[in-house]
Amino acid sequence: MKVIKIEKEKWDKGVEKLNGPLRLFGPVKDGQFHNFKELDKNQQPDLNFLNTRLSPKSTVFPQSEVMFEYSLDESREDHHIMKEIDQDYSPRAVIGIRPCDAKSFLLVKRNFDTDEYKDPYWIRAFEATTFIGLACNNPCSTCFCTSADCGPFHEEGLDLLLVDAGDYYLLKVITSKGENLLKVADWETEADADTSGETSGNIIDTLKKEAEAKITSSVVTDRLKEQISLELYQAPFWEDAAFSCINCGTCTYVCPTCWCFDIQDETHGISGVRIRNWDSCMSPLFTLHGSGHNPRGTKLHRVRQRFMHKLKYYVDKYDDGIQCVGCGRCIRLCPVNIDIRKICEIMNNYEPAACACPA
Amino acid sequence: MLGYIDKIKEISERVLKEGTVEMVIGFQKGTLPMMNEPCFVKCSGDVQRLVWDSNCGINLANYLTDRKEKIAVIAKGCDSRNIVTHIIENKIKRDQLFIIGVPCNGMIDKSKIASMFEKEIIEVVEDQNNIIVKGEGFEETLKKGDVLQENCAICIHRNPVIYDELVSDMVEEQRDVDRYEDVRRIEEMEPDKKYGFFDDLLSACIRCYACRDACPLCYCPTCFVDESRPQWVGKGQDPVDIRTFHFLRAYHCAGRCTDCGACERACPMEIKVRTFTKKLEKDCLEAYGWEAGMSLDERPPLDTFRPDDPEDFIK
Amino acid sequence: MLFKNLMEHMGIEPDRVHFSWISSAESTKFVDVVNEVTAAVKALGPNKNFIIKAA
Incomplete structure (x- = not known):
């Protein structure tokens, strides 16, 4: 394991050097909160944040992305042809991504990059990206990553992990893709070259344990797999759970693991584009058929779908945990305080027989 | 309370x-x-x-x-x-x-209170007039009157x-409240400045429609932005489409909005969406002497005609 | 009126939005209003705001 020690002033200089050879995305303060934005030349990512308001999924999977364009202008050689548009897939890096958000890309990958179907837009953007994570020394009270197969120093999905060790940063090299950036940024001082002090591995371990100890929130998922889908689906608790939901798209749009999209054609005079936009299973439109029939016609259907997908169907299909990394955004931002931790507990502990009480 | x-x-x-x-x-x-x-x-x-x-x-x-x-x-x-x-x-x-x-x-403004502290707020308790905010290593007492939701402060x-x-028992109503100071400030701007003001206002919008869905007035079976035959509004992130949603939604609330603030409270991006509805509320008050929802016996201004309705906008 | 005010409020110039009530028998009023509207809008020049730029 290679760990680089970076003095804080050298961090800024390194980022500056990366900006140019790579397109950089990083957290930027915008009003009261941070979000991931493409950094301008000379702009530094602002690493003083708990987590960004929106997840960084948009760096690879933008909320609105043009896929094709066409023109009916007959003076153009390519008129009447739907053409894929040129996108910029030059190397890029996402700096300051939290470990939970980095792991979410691997969950989303299951949807966009399968043996059968490959989504070229997502895959090209994903492969062009180097993920430089920022370990969470101070997780939020709503973070439950440690019980969602993730953690404040989790490395899956990251190429480099940056750890704030007080006076300096430690940068842990996780993949060769990450290692390739070091030279460009001129971050090459190995932390353990000077063997007199504590090893960097120990320092990171200590910080990691401290951070994990600060996470007080959790979900219980041990029985989700053995639950019977149909019984969960028909369980009476959904009426209560779904009551307060107003069916807005907040939870799905802020979620790093929500991957659904909708494809739209937009026409402007004699030219037009085909766009894909994030979609939300909370919207009645999500499943509305051309016939007018809607198989998920009520909000109960839709709330149930969101949680069943994340906490049951996904669990059954991939046999690798829940479709959630525990970032807590949906909890913090839900206008009516629907809490996935609470719903997960109800689903996990559900006993069909015991629920003959008045529903 | x-x-x-x-x-x-x-x-x-x-x-x-x-x-x-x-x-x-x-x-x-x-x-x-x-x-x-x-x-x-x-x-x-x-x-x-x-x-x-x-x-x-x-x-x-x-x-x-x-x-x-x-x-x-x-x-x-x-x-x-x-x-x-x-x-x-x-x-x-x-x-x-x-x-x-x-x-x-x-009601208290959770975004405002959260923005007053660097660190995360872990617990908030209240007594009659104070809000006590606690977090890791800090505890502060705020006057409730200073941290009300904006609509509550001018209610x-x-x-x-x-x-x-x-x-x-009934509480004492607030008197001498200037409800429309912010609306007047926009009214005084030049058109381009107004346009830019609303561009900035809406720049963070992610079209989750939480404002609409939290609003008791927005009960249309199919909202105009969800309509597909015909499709009135584009669904991407074009600022004109986003603005069309906000200003038409507000217009659909004309003469009906009570300034309850649910839209603003619901917004995950902290957009001041009441900026649109308040203009309509002010105009309804000035043109028709109307405040929404005050009586079961009076019809709203947009479904009644009175000979003295102002009509100088018609040529 | 509320609509016109709201359009103006968000930055559409007042002279771009016109309302009129013209009976089918009022041909001269129709001509006058159309002339008035076109003159007012021409004086403003092309609209810059609230237009979707072709993608």
Whole structure:
């Protein structure tokens, strides 16, 4: 394991050097909160944040992305042809991504990059990206990553992990893709070259344990797999759970693991584009058929779908945990305080027989 | 306002036991500081779930739309005005409702309070006039009056306008409130500046439609932005499409909006969406002397004609 | 009126939005209003705001 020690002033200089050879995305303060934005030349990512308001999924999977364009202008050689548009897939890096958000890309990958179907837009953007994570020394009270197969120093999905060790940063090299950036940024001082002090591995371990100890929130998922889908689906608790939901798209749009999209054609005079936009299973439109029939016609259907997908169907299909990394955004931002931790507990502990009480 | 809860529970228990209603719609304690969750209670034994404090900003009239049961609903001043609007617009019948009126002292602005502290807020408690905010290594007492939601700070109808039973004596209404200072500031701008102002205002919008979905007025079976035959508005992130949504939604609330603030409270991106509706509210007051939801006996200005309606905009 | 005010409020110039009530028998009024509207809009020049730029 290679760990680089970076003095804080050298961090800024390194980022500056990366900006140019790579397109950089990083957290930027915008009003009261941070979000991931493409950094301008000379702009530094602002690493003083708990987590960004929106997840960084948009760096690879933008909320609105043009896929094709066409023109009916007959003076153009390519008129009447739907053409894929040129996108910029030059190397890029996402700096300051939290470990939970980095792991979410691997969950989303299951949807966009399968043996059968490959989504070229997502895959090209994903492969062009180097993920430089920022370990969470101070997780939020709503973070439950440690019980969602993730953690404040989790490395899956990251190429480099940056750890704030007080006076300096430690940068842990996780993949060769990450290692390739070091030279460009001129971050090459190995932390353990000077063997007199504590090893960097120990320092990171200590910080990691401290951070994990600060996470007080959790979900219980041990029985989700053995639950019977149909019984969960028909369980009476959904009426209560779904009551307060107003069916807005907040939870799905802020979620790093929500991957659904909708494809739209937009026409402007004699030219037009085909766009894909994030979609939300909370919207009645999500499943509305051309016939007018809607198989998920009520909000109960839709709330149930969101949680069943994340906490049951996904669990059954991939046999690798829940479709959630525990970032807590949906909890913090839900206008009516629907809490996935609470719903997960109800689903996990559900006993069909015991629920003959008045529903 | 904290003392209300015993009375709320007592009334709720009674109306459920006596069979006056089938359900009570109120709030239960949330899982986060400064958040409560709307809930329903169907059996009298469950009324202990109900809570009341300064975090009940969601407008419960939103949960009444097209319901068929007999319902007891807990209503602040603004909720009661939206219940009136609902009744006028035939979204629920008066005799289906048992309205538990709550004279209100205002709800607190969770975004504002969160933005006052560098660190995360872990716990918020309140007494009569103070909000005590606690986090890791800090504890601070704020005056409730300083951290009210913006709409509550300028509210002049804190008492329910319609109710079957009140949980306390009426509170004193705020007087000499300048409700439209911000609207006038925009009115004074040049057109381009106005346009730019709203571009900035909406730049963070992610089109989650939480503002619409939290609004009791937005009960259309299919919102115009969701309509596909024909499709009126593009669905991407084009700023013109985003603005079209916001300004037309606001227009659909003309003469109906009670400035309850649910839209603004719901917005995950902290956009001041009331900026649109307040202009309409001001114009309705100035042109028609109208405030929405004040009486069951008066028709709203946009579905009535009066000979003295201002018409100098028509050539 | 509320609509016109709201359009103006968000930055559309007042002279771009016109309302008129013209009976089918009022041909001269129709001509006058159309002339008035076109003159007012021409004076403003092309609209810059509230236009979707072709993608």
